[in-house]
Amino acid sequence: MTDKAAIRAEAARLLAAFEETGAVPVEAEILQPAGTLLDLYGEDIRARAFTTDDPLQGEMMLRPDFTVPVVEAHMREGAEPARYCYAGEVFRRQEVARAGRAAETMQVGLEFFSRADPAAADAEVFALFSELLAPLGLRAAMGDIGLLTAAVEGLGASPRRRAALMRHLWRPRRFKALLDRYAGRSAVPPARKALLEGLGRRSAEELVAKAGPEIGLRSASEVVARIKALAEDAAEDRLSAAEVEVIDDLLAVRADPENALARLEDIAVDMPAMEPAAARLADRLDALVKRGVDLSAIEFEGSYGRTSMEYYDGFVFGFYAPGRPDLPPVATGGRYDALCSRLGGGRSIEAVGGVIRPGLALALTEGAP
Amino acid sequence: MTLKLGVPSKGRLMEKTFDWFGARGLDIRRTENEREYAGRVEGAEGVELVLLSAGEIPRELEAGRIHLGVTGSDMVRERLASWQDSVQELTRMGFGHADLVLAVPAFWADVDTLDDLDAAAAAFRAEHGFRLRIATKYHRLVREFLREAGVADYRLVDSQGATEGTVRNGTAEAIADITSTGETLRANHLRILSDGVMHRSQATLFKSRRSDWDGGAREVWRGLGNLLGISERGDR
Numbered sequence: 001m002t003d004k005a006a007i008r009a010e011a012a013r014l015l016a017a018f019e020e021t022g023a024v025p026v027e028a029e030i031l032q033p034a035g036t037l038l039d040l041y042g043e044d045i046r047a048r049a050f051t052t053d054d055p056l057q058g059e060m061m062l063r064p065d066f067t068v069p070v071v072e073a074h075m076r077e078g079a080e081p082a083r084y085c086y087a088g089e090v091f092r093r094q095e096v097a098r099a100g101r102a103a104e105t106m107q108v109g110l111e112f113f114s115r116a117d118p119a120a121a122d123a124e125v126f127a128l129f130s131e132l133l134a135p136l137g138l139r140a141a142m143g144d145i146g147l148l149t150a151a152v153e154g155l156g157a158s159p160r161r162r163a164a165l166m167r168h169l170w171r172p173r174r175f176k177a178l179l180d181r182y183a184g185r186s187a188v189p190p191a192r193k194a195l196l197e198g199l200g201r202r203s204a205e206e207l208v209a210k211a212g213p214e215i216g217l218r219s220a221s222e223v224v225a226r227i228k229a230l231a232e233d234a235a236e237d238r239l240s241a242a243e244v245e246v247i248d249d250l251l252a253v254r255a256d257p258e259n260a261l262a263r264l265e266d267i268a269v270d271m272p273a274m275e276p277a278a279a280r281l282a283d284r285l286d287a288l289v290k291r292g293v294d295l296s297a298i299e300f301e302g303s304y305g306r307t308s309m310e311y312y313d314g315f316v317f318g319f320y321a322p323g324r325p326d327l328p329p330v331a332t333g334g335r336y337d338a339l340c341s342r343l344g345g346g347r348s349i350e351a352v353g354g355v356i357r358p359g360l361a362l363a364l365t366e367g368a369p
Numbered sequence: 370m371t372l373k374l375g376v377p378s379k380g381r382l383m384e385k386t387f388d389w390f391g392a393r394g395l396d397i398r399r400t401e402n403e404r405e406y407a408g409r410v411e412g413a414e415g416v417e418l419v420l421l422s423a424g425e426i427p428r429e430l431e432a433g434r435i436h437l438g439v440t441g442s443d444m445v446r447e448r449l450a451s452w453q454d455s456v457q458e459l460t461r462m463g464f465g466h467a468d469l470v471l472a473v474p475a476f477w478a479d480v481d482t483l484d485d486l487d488a489a490a491a492a493f494r495a496e497h498g499f500r501l502r503i504a505t506k507y508h509r510l511v512r513e514f515l516r517e518a519g520v521a522d523y524r525l526v527d528s529q530g531a532t533e534g535t536v537r538n539g540t541a542e543a544i545a546d547i548t549s550t551g552e553t554l555r556a557n558h559l560r561i562l563s564d565g566v567m568h569r570s571q572a573t574l575f576k577s578r579r580s581d582w583d584g585g586a587r588e589v590w591r592g593l594g595n596l597l598g599i600s601e602r603g604d605r
Contacts, residue, residue: 042500042521047512095450167491167521174519177484191481191563204478212475212558216536218493218501226479226492 007106010358011087014108017132018085021124023110026084028069030091034059036068040311040342050091050103062091066109067311067336068343071351074113075344081114087358100327100360110333111353113340119280121352122315122335123287129319129331129354130293136364138319138330140297142257143304145169145334146314147264147277151250154273155243157182158236160229172306179247184238195227196234204228246271253302257285260300284315311339315352321364330364331356371417372589373580375429375438378406378420382572385464386439389572393597413596415589424448426575431455433579436586443469443547443570447507456575459599465572467547469507471514471565474536474543475558482564483518486543490522493542504528504541507567511545514567533557574599 019025031054037045049064063069066086074082087108094103110128112121130140152165161182168174180186188196198207204227205220214220249267253260261281268274288295305316314335321327333354341348376397377383390397396411397418408418419435426440427448439462445452473480480489490501501523505511508525515523526541533553535541547570548554551561574597580586594600 038500038524043512043524044516046525047509047516097451097454164488164491168519171519171521174487177519189482189484189563192485195478195481207478208476211478212560214476215474215558216542217497217539218474218477218489218542220476222492222496223477223479226489230479 007359010362011106011108014356015085015087018110023083023085026086028066030063031060032063034061037061048092065090070111071340071343084111106358107355108358109355113349113351115350119283119287122284123291125352125354126317127291127293133319139322140319141299141304142317143301144281144315145305150274150277151247154271182239183244251303257295257298257300311336313338330360371415372586373417373419373435375419375421375426375435377423382423382465389462413593430575430577433577436577436580438575441570442573443568447510455579456577459574459576462572467549467570468566469547469568470561471545472554472559472561475560483520487520494522500524502526502541503543503545504532504535505545
């Protein structure tokens with residue numbers, strides 16, 4: 001176990017490197033209102049964060065990350081463009097004891113808020129992380145959630161179906177189940193079939209009234225509305241096999257970034273809606289090369305960032321100890337424009353950032369943790 | 370050194386537990402004074418009875434303060450993080466059956482599966498401005514089940530009793546609770562989702578991996594295990 005003073009010293013060293021980019025060091029409260037975090041992450045956050053109660057402020061959580069409070073502070077009082085950095089503990093409940101994961105971990109982070117030249121901002125963050133972590137010989141991976149959102153937007157499906165897919169972008173299993181259903185690749189569940197057949201004989205209102213008395217806050221009219229939506233959905237055309245293939249192909253991409261881009265440009269021929277996202281990736285790769293990043297050493301994965309990084313919605317990256325899939329990433333980051341607009345009550349801003357775990361970085365320099 | 374056996378201290382679960390051991394030649398009973406939580410064991414040497422609330426048995430097993438314990442399999446899964454690290458399931462005892470289920474108002478004709486619940490939750494949040502509430506006391510089990518199923522836009526509200534009434538009372542939209550026959554659910558106009566059975570629980574004999582098995586307990590267990598007809602597979 002690396003001792004805390006050494007981790008603090010490493011955190012201070014990384015923070016100083018972040019400050020050299022012009023980032024202003026900021027602090028965040030350890031106790032964060034639970035409401036905001038629950039709204040963003042859903043009930044799952046309760047399994048991952050420590051919850052407590054304050055008699056005056058209500059339900060609170062020990063900060064599970066810095067991004068949310070930093071974005072909130074920026075939205076409240078920050079001027080653009082802005083660069084922030086921070087170092088401090090984050091707290092995550094651990095249901096299972098695993099190497100490299102502790103309930104209390106030091107984190108050092110950097111966040112850029114700017115509308116100008118996103119490709120350059122992405123490249124600057126990645127290049128800096130790459131340089132700081134170079135002595136550790138880590139494996140770098142990257143992806144781009146924006147490609148998947150563009151592909152979903154480009155599907156010839158109703159807005160309702162596209163919204164349902166978007167909602168489950170970060171839940172791969174449910175996403176796939178929806179896609180299979182829309183493509184007619186999975187059978188209609190028996191109860192759904194019976195309901196739709198029942199609609200031929202009775203109105204939705206009658207079906208609901210027959211099923212039981214109306215209790216609770218979800219009203220009969222909401223149930224009726226969804227039944228009607230289900231009927232419309234059942235009448236909708238299937239997604240074509242070609243369209244589903246585009247999504248499958250995109251998620252299967254795994255190559256160095258240059259080859260991945262070539263592959264994605266091929267895929268975009270069948271789905272022009274993806275072209276702007278592919279062009280953004282091309283710009284980012286150019287910007288990375290300009291910064292001296294060796295692209296051939298990086299793996300680009302079409303599905304990268306879908307399971308663990310819920311608020312990233314564009315560029316995503318991570319650095320990993322090679323041969324140690326049991327360890328968490330040493331560093332992660334990405335672009336989270338949508339998070340900003342949600343926390344900013346619709347006010348949009350573009351942001352990219354990342355965090356390093358100095359404790360894990362140190363442990364790797366001293367031998368396996 | 371003795372082997373400590375934790376058993377439920379009251380009710381049908383206690384009686385059935387005594388019957389189960391009795392049928393296998395281990396006679397256990399409470400002392401004559403009904404108010405005293407103490408008991409006697411006959412039929413095996415070195416077994417000490419510890420009478421506990423069924424809900425506390427998981428914790429006592431995890432802490433290693435008892436060697437063996439009888440409680441519902443749902444209790445262990447709900448109360449212990451990665452329960453398999455601290456306890457081992459020895460045998461299911463064939464009584465105390467109850468299913469942990471997810472139920473919604475019967476009139477929700479549009480909701481039959483978890484898929485439906487997820488879609489209804491999204492629509493509910495858009496309409497009401499907060500996440501669909503599920504009342505339960507089984508927070509860990511329900512959360513894990515819904516995460517596994519990819520259900521979003523819900524929140525758990527704590528309900529320690531009369532959970533079936535929360536929907537009518539307007540404090541939750543759906544519930545997750547234990548049921549044996551489903552009778553109470555139906556009486557409260559609730560219906561179990563067709564894929565909404567989270568766990569089929571029954572009284573189970575557990576062995577602690579954390580208690581001190583040296584100094585005699587292991588030998589006592591060897592004899593007791595033979596008596597109960599339990600053979601372990603490659604453990605300890």
